Structures are given as structure tokens and as C-alpha cells.
Amino acid sequence: MTDRTTVHLEINGRAEALDIEPRVTLLDALREHLGLTGTKKGCAHGQCGACTVHVDGERVLACLTLAAQAEGRAVTTIEGLAGPNGELHPVQAAFLEYDAFQCGYCTPGQIMSAVACIREGHAGSDEEIREYMSGNLCRCGAYPHIVAAVRQAAEELTAQKQAAE
């Protein structure tokens, strides 16, 4: 397979055109071609969640998505989550405060999942958070702290939303 294709992606608000083989996954496009290594490769089988990114605002496993499938779509990675001046997203800040990670390798995926989990309305209780965060494995075993961080961030984001309304 030597054919190449040009894929146009909007990554963290920036337009990118990639000349790649059509079999390149979104994950490898980010990591190997664009140098955006915040998105992690844990299994390349859609089993661990470390590669979770947002495509058009929804959580997606970048290892099971060909880059070409994201043609013309908006991709948000962990590098695009903090504010323009580096201010942390409430989920990021809560992860730091609650020590919701150790080695940090699953963390970008956990955070991208958590942001989506809250946005989906699936952070209403600890039970619900556990269930909807179970697609992201953490071998260091930070789960109880991840639940606490997501709960805290969900409360904060809800309060922010209410204040804005």
C-alpha cells in the first residue's frame, strides 16, 4: 500500500493538512506526524482508553479511528484543553488536587473522557461516574481519586453554567 492521501483536520482550533497513507490511524497521525504526543497509545485495540480525544465534541478512541475518517472535523486533544493563557480546565485542576494519577500515562485519556462524561450528563453520582469512566484503564489504580476529581469538576462546571444562565 503506497497510495497517499491528504487529510484535512482541525486540531485544537488549528487547520492541519497531512499527506499520509490512508491506513494511518488518527492516533498515529497525532503522535508520529504532528508531534502531539499528549494523546497516548496503550493498546491500539480500543481496549484501554489512553488515546481518547474529542471529535466534534464527542469522545472517540483515536486508535480505532483512521485519520481519514476525521476529514474536515474538529479534533480536540489534551494539548487543546487548557485556556489560551495556560489556565487549567476544571477537570485538569481537579485531577491535580485529588492526585487522580500516578505515572500519568492514562491521564490525558482519563481527562478527555471525564470532560465528555460531564458534558454528556453522566457525572450525576459516584456510581454513574465509575460506570462512564470505565472505558479508561488506570493500572496505577487512581480510580477512587479520579471519581473524586470528576465529581468536584462536575460540580464546578455545573455551578459555572448556572451562573452564566
Add this chain to the structure above:
Amino acid sequence: MNVIETRQRGEASDGSGVGGRHSRIDGRLKITGGATYALEHRLENLTYAVLVPSTIAAGRMTAIDTKAAEAAPGVLLVLTPDDDLGLATASDWFGNRAEGSYRPLIPEITFNGQAVAVVIAETLEQATAAASLVKVTSEETQAIAGLDDPRAGEGNLVDNLTVSWGEAEAALAAVPVKVEGEYRTPREYHVTIEPHGLTATWEGDRLTIFEPSQWTHGMARSYAEWFGLPYENVTLISPFIGGGFGSKATASFYGALAAASAKKLGRPVKLAITRPQTFTAYGGRAATRQKIALGASEDGMLQALIHRGANETSMVGTWVENTGAATPLLYAVPNFSSENRLVPVNTVTPGALRAPGKNPSAFGIESAMDELAHALGIDPVELRLKNHAERDPQSGKPWSTRQLREALTAGAEAFGWSRRSPEPRSMRDGHTLIGWGVAIGTFPVIRAYGEALIAIRKDGKVEVISGAIDMGQGTYTILAQTAAEALGVPVDQVEVRLGDSSLPGAAVAGGSMLAGVMTGAVHKAASAAREELIALALNDPNSPFRESGANTLAIANGQIATPRGDGPAISIAELMARIGRDRIEVKRDTLPEALANDVGRMKAWTTMSLMRAPTDGDYSMHSWCAHFVEVKVDEDFGTVRVSRVVSAFDCGRLYNPKLVESQWKGGIIMGIGQALLEEGLIDPRRARVVNNNLGDYLVATNADIPDIEVISVGVPDPHASVLGGKGVGEVGIVGVAPAIANAVFHATGKRVRDLPITLEKLI
């Protein structure tokens, strides 16, 4: 209950010196995607390597056809056992080096998944596609699939693991109450979320390796020896490690292949182990079995303990997973006998996985103690307190510190153990059977040596520099806290640089020893830096303190002043400006005088030969814990859920309780997975681990884990380490699986002696 007090050794006024609950100083990088792991360093002209695994488990490769692979688009190189890479054998962990050449690929096949070739191409996709085109012809022989294979036999006795005192057989025959059982643990795997791999790049005869490493110096030594390079020509870089748990402490055959390929091609090579290959490119925890017989008097005093254990190893290497590791340490028993055997099978050589030995050992003895408690009609906590060992039964030495009674008592109190109804199947909620179980755990204090460089910069900031590593334990943070306290500066004024073999030396981040080793080294270096700064402030002609008449100075919160506060007070940055210094560097190591030379340092940083055993000296030193677990078992379906855990730990003084609690909980969570989910399943026909992926080899997910309460009952242990801490990282998993098995017995009346406890064993 937390009896650890923050010790204000320096005068760090921000309250976050040693013992403070400081958040990770490397945390921001990890939550923003800015932490660069091994395979993420960008190099020009990079190429990609993919391994080709054997599909047979035993036999000999007779031919390998690489023509199709070599002709595939983008392929640059294919290496097979036919290629002599000109490598020399490297030393083992203890620094012993055999003569001869080293061949990372060989035609003799001893396990399914053994690499037989490597393909290097311009892109990952091209290398992956071409690897599938390599054709191997073999003469297959019958493999021994695992410990349960009838052809595996009883194995060979490991002489130095035979332990005995008293007359165990005779004592057992004479006691009124005895229990006997065989306890088994399957192959288990590390499952670091970051898979292994590396990028290798050459500049002339200098080799740089980007590889996740629990031991930068030890691994750099292997690369240097393979390629016949002076040690300092190799730099191994590993600032972040995506989980290790024992699996990232050794340079491996694939590292040799990547570096040799890079040399041949004159281009950097990235070799990423795929997730399925993480089950065979290096070994997980060996499968084990152990028979235990316990005998006691009617009042519950242990009289005899007989232990006969075995673990699998490979056909070509020796790995001892000592199921007798915890057995002699836990209880006072007058008659004891333990033997261990090694059973060679067709597997990759197993390796160290969180609490090697201690973990399966505790599953045996702590399950057996529960069986004994039931047979005696004595509460399991009471039985453990009754048989508490006042000194180390094996070495006869006094414990340095042992807050195990306190752990059992505090854990029971917090759990509400006194409300337990003793009979199995006596606690339920509708169709849900409820069970409460307890077990204890231990891990030895291993001492070793470390080295650190402290730099005070002209901007007043302090650098801590060491080749030690942080794989999530919190090394960056606790070393910043240690330096901050010793120097008298706020933690946020300290920068820590780790994970590079060209930096000052450190022991392996294994055996739960690194924190104790490195806080000691950093404390020593930072204290010396403080003395040097004060001496300069008192003596430099341009210093405002020269005429102060003080004979020492105080440093607190980054300010330097006379002790009584009656003289000048200026910031460290201002002092550096006044005395015209850009940088003050102080390097110190913790080696004894006899080893404080080049040979001693090389030994200390690149071998394990200077590690000190827990009983080396006047004391026996260990961390301790007690786990209390509640399970809920569906009576009809046999599904087990862990619904509550309370664990109490004696790990001495805690350098940062926030990070320690995370590690303890992480160990407990891995233990929950071990108890209920984890098992490498072997196809008996092909001796292949068939569930070699994360969808089939199950580890605990978020939904499997309840709230976990952890309690520290430790006291500073001055014998264990400079700052009084004992090991933290491994003890957390030890005893979790038996506590769960004991809770399952309490819930259901069924004793499961082979892990994991899956539903078919309960219905």
C-alpha cells in the same frame, strides 16, 4: 489515625517540607500532555521497527524467508537469527559477566511469542505490514505448557530457600487442630498502560537510548557492554515512565535489536512493543502453587507450619517467585519447615511484578490462617494478634519497628469488625451474601546507596539532580520537599531533574527502596549545600553578613538572616548577587568510605550487588499492613463485588502522605484485580497465552473499585532510612487477595484456593 508528624528539620515555613501533602510537582506536565515519555522524543530521520514473534513454543527454526518482507515498500532492514550483530554478553543484575557473544535472536525456540526477526521500515505502518510477510519454517517439539502440564513434574529444589527450625513434622502430628491446603496463583502480567519500547540513536560511538526505565544506570551499563562502549558513551533517558511495577528495570533483547539496527542503518530506530507482545517480550509473575499445613493448640497458639512451594520458570532462565517469602515472618511458630521448587516450562522467563514472592506467599499463609481460625472457632483478627511474633522468627533479630498489632487494631476499628457475625453465610442482604475478611501483608526494607547534586542558582532557585526515576511514586515531589526542608526554601523554589543515566547515581527503583535511598542522598547533599551557602555568606568580602559577628546563619522560606534576626535579612538570590556567584553545586553520595571510589560507585549505581538485606545489621526491618475487605456475592450467579476496603499500614514515616495514600490504594486495587480477574490463560496445545490483550486479560476498571480507606499507623524508623521511612510501593498489594478470598469464604462458605476467584468456582 495518623501518628506521623511533620518534622521541621529545616525551617521551611510553607509547611510543605518532608511529610507535607504537597501535590505532584510534575503533575501539571502530566495533565496537559506536556510530559514526554520514551517513545515521544522527536528525532529527525526516524525509522520504525516491528518484532516478528514465533508461533510455536518449542523447537528449532530451520529456515526463515525474508524476501517478501525485504521487498515490501519502505523496508530498510530485516534481522534474523542468521545475523551476527557482533554484541558481547552483558553483566547480570549482580555485576557478574560471562564471556562470549550475545545474540538477541536465536533459532532455538523455547516459548510461544519469542521474537524470531525484526523488520525496520520508513513508517510504522510499513514495518507492521512487512513483519507479517516473514515466513518461518520450524521443527516443532512438544512444549510443556505450564505448571499444570503433567510433563512439567515436581521441579528442582532451590537449596537456599529451604528454611526450618524445630521439628515441624512431629509437632504437626501431635497437635489437636490442623488445616492443610494447596494454594495456587496463575500467571499475572504488569499491564503498564505505557507499553515497552525505545528509540535508539547513534552519534559516532555515542549511543542515546530513550526508554522507560526503573534504573537508568543499570540499563545504560547493559547497552555499553553489549556494544563494547565505555559506560559514559551511553546515555539512557527516561524522565517519565508510564508504569513499571517491576517490568522496566532491565535492558532487554529488543533494546539490543533497536540499537544494533540504528547502528547498521545510521538512523534512529523506534521499536514499540505491541500490546499482545507485552505478554511475551518480557515475563509477568510466574504461576505458583504451595501446600501449607498449620497446626495449633486448642487455644489457637500455632505449633507447626509446613510449607512446600513451587513456581514455574522458563527453559533458559531462572526466576524464583518465592512462595515462602512471607511465610516465616508473620507469626511466632516454634516448629517451621519451608521448601521451594522451580519448574521449567515453555514460557518467557518470568519477572518481578509488584511484591514478587511476598504477594503469592501471603495468599497462601493468610488463606491458611483464615482456615485455621474457622477450624478453631476463633476470630481471625484475634488469631493473628495471639500469634504475633515479637521478633523475627527466622533471623532471631528484633524488629526495627513493627506496628502490625496497631494496624490490625486500627483497621478493625475503622472497618467495624466487631459487628461481624462469625459464621459463614450469616450476613446477607436479600440475594446478596455479604462477607468480611482480613489478611495481613509485609514487604522488606531494602537499603542501598544514592547520589544527588544540589545546585543553588543566582535566581535563588534550587536544582535537585539525579539519575533516579519517577514512574508515579512521587520521586520528583518528595525530593523537592526534602531539599526544600534541608535548605530552608519553599518547595516551589525547587526544580528536580531525574531520569538520565548521565546524572548522579541511584539504586534501581524496585524493592520499594528508592524513596528511602534518594531522600537520604538529597538530604545529605542539600544540608551540605546549605552549609556551603552559609559559609560563603559569613566569609565573602562582599556579603552583608561578613561583619555581622554571627557564627552561623538561618535560612527559612528562601531568606537568609542572622539567627536572632538582629542583622541583615536577604533572599538567597540577593546573596548570590552580592557575592557574585552564578551557581553553587554540591554533590554527595551515601556510600560508606570503603566504597566511595570509582569502582564502588559503578557497583552501587549499575549493579544490585550492594543492596542490603532487611536483616543485614542488628534488626529485621519490614513494612506491614492489615487489609479489611467486604465483598458482596450474588447467591445465584456467584458474581463477587468488593464493596468496601479499609487498610492500615506501617511504612514508617511518610514523606508525602497524599502520594503515599495513592500508592497504597493503587496496590490494593491491583490486588482486587489479582483476586477476582487476572489470569494468563494458556492454550495447552500451543503453550500460548491466548488472552494477550486488554479485552481478554482483565484488570480492574473504575466500576470494579469501591471507596478505599487507608490509615497510617507507622512511626519513624531510624534504622530503615535517613529520614525514617520504610518501603511503600509494594506492601499495599500484599495480603489483598487472601483478604478477599477470606471474605468470599465468609460470605459463601466456599473456600477458593486458586486465583482468580471467578464465578464458576462459586456456583
